[in-house]
Amino acid sequence: xxxxHYYELMxxxxxxxxINFHNxxxxxxxxxxxxxxxIQRDYTDxxxxxxxxxxxxxxxxxxxxxxxxxxxxTLNNYYAEAEKIGGQSYLEGCLACLxxxxxxxxxxxxxxxxxxxxxxxxQEQNEKVYAPRGLLITxxxxxxxRVIEISVYExxxxxxxxxxxxxxxxxxx
Amino acid sequence: MxxxxxxxxxxxxxxxxxGKNTFCCDGRVMMARQKGVFYLTLFLIVGTCSLxxxxxxxxxxxxxxxAIPVFAVLLFVFVVAMLLRTSFSDPxxxxxxxxxxxxxxEMEIEAANGNxxxxxxxxxxxxxxxxxxxxxxxxxxxxxxxFRPPRASHCSICDNCVDRFDHHCPWVGNCVGKRNYRYFYxxxxxxxxxxxxxxxxxxxxxxxxxxxxxxxxxxxxTPHCTVxxxxxxxxxxWSVVGLTGFHTYLISLNQTTNEDIKGSWSGKNRVQNxxxxxxxxxxxxEVLCGPTYPSVLDRRGVMLEDSxxxxxxxxxxxxxxxxxxxxxQTTKSSAPLIPNEHTPEEAKPSIGAGTQKxxxxxxxxxxxxxxxxxxxxxxxxxESAH
Numbered sequence: 010x011x012x013x014h015y016y017e018l019m020x021x022x023x024x025x026x027x028i029n030f031h032n033x034x035x036x037x038x039x040x041x042x043x044x045x046x047x048i049q050r051d052y053t054d055x056x057x058x059x060x061x062x063x064x065x066x067x068x069x070x071x072x073x074x075x076x077x078x079x080x081x082x083t084l085n086n087y088y089a090e091a092e093k094i095g096g097q098s099y100l101e102g103c104l105a106c107l108x109x110x111x112x113x114x115x116x117x118x119x120x121x122x123x124x125x126x127x128x129x130x131x132q133e134q135n136e137k138v139y140a141p142r143g144l145l146i147t148x149x150x151x152x153x154x155r156v157i158e159i160s161v162y163e164x165x166x167x168x169x170x171x172x173x174x175x176x177x178x179x180x181x182x
Numbered sequence: 183m184x185x186x187x188x189x190x191x192x193x194x195x196x197x198x199x200x201g202k203n204t205f206c207c208d209g210r211v212m213m214a215r216q217k218g219v220f221y222l223t224l225f226l227i228v229g230t231c232s233l234x235x236x237x238x239x240x241x242x243x244x245x246x247x248x249a250i251p252v253f254a255v256l257l258f259v260f261v262v263a264m265l266l267r268t269s270f271s272d273p274x275x276x277x278x279x280x281x282x283x284x285x286x287x288e289m290e291i292e293a294a295n296g297n298x299x300x301x302x303x304x305x306x307x308x309x310x311x312x313x314x315x316x317x318x319x320x321x322x323x324x325x326x327x328x329f330r331p332p333r334a335s336h337c338s339i340c341d342n343c344v345d346r347f348d349h350h351c352p353w354v355g356n357c358v359g360k361r362n363y364r365y366f367y368x369x370x371x372x373x374x375x376x377x378x379x380x381x382x383x384x385x386x387x388x389x390x391x392x393x394x395x396x397x398x399x400x401x402x403x404t405p406h407c408t409v410x411x412x413x414x415x416x417x418x419x420w421s422v423v424g425l426t427g428f429h430t431y432l433i434s435l436n437q438t439t440n441e442d443i444k445g446s447w448s449g450k451n452r453v454q455n456x457x458x459x460x461x462x463x464x465x466x467x468e469v470l471c472g473p474t475y476p477s478v479l480d481r482r483g484v485m486l487e488d489s490x491x492x493x494x495x496x497x498x499x500x501x502x503x504x505x506x507x508x509x510x511q512t513t514k515s516s517a518p519l520i521p522n523e524h525t526p527e528e529a530k531p532s533i534g535a536g537t538q539k540x541x542x543x544x545x546x547x548x549x550x551x552x553x554x555x556x557x558x559x560x561x562x563x564x565e566s567a568h
Contacts, residue, residue: 045282052311052318055457056332056346092473102471106368109263118474153277153478155328 040143040162048081048157058088060149060157071161072142080134080146081157084127091123124150196481200278201342209481211270213355214340220269220355227265227373230414231258233407234380238387245390250383257376264369265354272477273359274345276326276334284327291322314456333457335440349439358439361477364470367433370426377422381415384408436465 046068051061062081064074101119105112131148139146139159147158196209204213213220231254239251279287291307307322309329320329323336326343330336335347337357346360358366388408432442436458441447447455459465 045286047283047286050331052313052320052332055313094468094472098473099467099471101474105474109260110267110365111263113474118476120473120476124476150476150478151480152280152283155276155279155331156283158283 040164042160043163044161046159046161048159050155057092058149058154059085065159067161068144068159071144072139076138080138083130084149084157087123087127087130091120193485194481195479195483195485198485199479199481201275202340203275203342205481206270212272212479212481213269214350214352214357216339216352217355219352223265223353226414226418227258227261230380230411231376233411234384237405237407238380238383238411241387241391242383246386254376254379254383257372257379261369261372261376264365264372267365268351268358268362268369269354269356271356271362271365272479272481273357274347274361274475275340275357275359275477275479276328276331276343276345277479278325278343279327287322287327287329316453316456318453318456333438333441346438347440361475364472367426367429367470370422370429374419374423374426377415377418380411381419384412384415388412433466433469434462436469 044067046065048060048065051059053059060081062078062085064077068077097119127150128148131146135146143162143164145160145162147160149155149157152158194209196205196212199205202215204215204217205211206213234254235251239254242250295305307329309320309322310317311320311332312318313332318332320332322329323343325336325341328343330343331345333346334343336343337347337350339350340357342357344357344359346363348358348363348366350357351366354366354369356362429439432439435455437447437455441455445452447453459468
C-alpha cells in the first residue's frame with residue numbers, strides 16, 4: 010500500500026521533512042504552496058502532444074520515480090489516442106464535412122472525449138497518489154497543453170523549510 | 183442582510199484575455215480587431231450569389247434544369263458556413279505563460295546561459311530540439327513568455343502566439359492556424375467551385391439567350407446583372423483558384439505559408455521538413471482529416487474572483503486564468519534545471535549576433551492575394567463555439 014511505503018520514507022529521513030499525509034481537502038486548507046515544477050513537452054516525435062518523462066530533481070524527495078513516470082506515460086498514451094490519425098478520425102472528418110460541421114453541435118469529438126478521460130485520470134491520480142505526498146497535478150489543458158504543472162505543497166505548520174529543497178538527502182525511493 | 187437579490191454579472195475568461203482579439207456572443211465568437219475586409223468578403227459573396235439566384239436561376243431552371251439552382255444553393259451554403267467557421271473560431275491561440283511558468287523558464291534560461299559579462303548582450307533565447315532526426319530551433323516569445331512550440335508563430339496583428347501558424351488573413355478577419363486551417367482550405371476550394379459554377383452558367387445563360395433571340399427573332403438585352411456577375415467571377419477566379427492551388431501544394435508537402443515564405447525547409451543547406459510524411463496522400467489526410475483539436479483558451483469559463491484562498495492548482499477545480507496569489511518562489515541555491523533532454527551540449531545559442539526580439543512575424547497577405555470572392559448572403563449566422 011502506498012501509505013505504508015510512505016511511512017518507511019518518513020522514518021528514513023532524519024531531517025525535518027515536510028511530507029505529511031494529505032488528502033485533497035487538507036491540502037487546500039492546511040498546506041501552503043511552496044513551489045511549482047513544470048514538465049515540458051517532448052517534441053522528438055513531432056508536434057503531437059507528448060510530455061517528457063524525465064524525472065525532475067525537485068520531486069526527488071517527494072515521490073517515487075516510477076509513479077511519476079507511470080503518470081506521464083499514461084497521459085502521453087491518452088494524448089496519442091486522441092491525436093491518432095486512422096480510420097476513426099477519417100470517418101469523423103468526412104462525416105463532419107458532409108454535415109457542414111453542424112454535427113459537432115450534437116456530438117462530441119473524439120479528442121473531447123479523451124480529454125474528459127484525461128481529466129478524470131488526473132483527478133484520480135491526485136486523490137490517490139499525489140495529494141498524499143503533498144503534490145498536485147494541473148491538467149495540461151489549463152496551461153495550453155504546454156506543460157504539466159505540479160504544485161508542491163508544504164505543511165503550514167512546518168518550520169518554513171523549503172519542501173523541494175535538494176539539501177534534504179532522502180535516499181528512500 | 184437585505185432581502186434584495188443582487189445579481190452579480192458573471193465575468194468570463196474571454197473578457198480578461200490579453201491579445202488584440204474581439205469577442206462576440208459572450209465569448210463564442212473570436213475574431214481579429216479589423217473586420218472591414220471580412221465584411222467586404224461577405225458582401226461580395228452574398229451580393230453576387232443573390233444576383234445569380236434572382237436573375238439567372240429562374241431562366242436556367244426553366245430552360246435547362248432545376249437542379250442547377252439547387253446545387254448552387256448547396257454550394258453557397260457550404261461556402262458561407264466554411265467562411266464563418268474560419269472567421270469565428272479560435273485558430274489555435276496559445277495562452278500566455280502564467281507568472282510561475284514564466285519565472286521557471288527564465289531561471290532555466292539563466293542557468294543555461296551561464297554568466298554573462300557585464301555590458302555584453304545576452305545571447306538570443308533559442309532552444310534546440312530534435313524532431314524526427316532533424317534539429318529544429320524553438321524561439322522564445324518575449325510577449326507570451328514561452329518558448330514557442332514547433333510551427334507556432336506570433337501574430338503581431340492579433341498579438342497572440344498561434345499554433346501551426348499559417349498566416350493572418352484579412353479576408354476572413356482572423357488568423358489561420360492549426361484549428362481552422364482545414365476550414366480555410368475548404369472555404370477557398372468551395373469558393374473556387376462556386377465561382378467557376380456561376381461563371382460557367384452566366385456564360386451559358388448569355389449564350390442561350392442570344393441563341394433564342396436569333397431563333398425567335400426577339401430582341402432582348404442581356405441583363406446588366408449578368409455582366410456584373412461575369413466581371414466579379416472573372417477577377418475572383420484568377421485569385422481564389424490560384425490560392426486554392428497554392429494551398430493544395432502546401433498541404434501535399436505538409437508546410438505552412440509561414441514556413442514557405444521564410445524558406446524554412448527549402449534550400450540545400452537547410453533542414454528538411456521534419457513534419458512531412460514524404461507521402462502526398464498521408465500529408466493531405468493529416469491536414470484535412472486529422473483530429474479536431476480543442477481550443478485551449480477556455481473563453482467561456484467563469485473567472486473566479488477569489489483572492490482570499492491560496493491558489494489551489496487543482497485539476498478538478500475551475501482554475502483561475504490569472505493566479506490570484508503570487509507564489510512565493512523558494513529561493514534555491516542551485517537553479518532548478520530541467521534541461522531539455524534533446525538539447526545538444528552546446529545549448530548556448532549558436533547565433534552570437536543580434537538579439538532579435540523575434541516576437542512578431544506578421545504574415546498579413548497571402549502571396550497571391552485574392553480579390554473579390556463572390557459575396558453571398560449570410561442567412562444563417564453560424565455559431566462555432568469550437
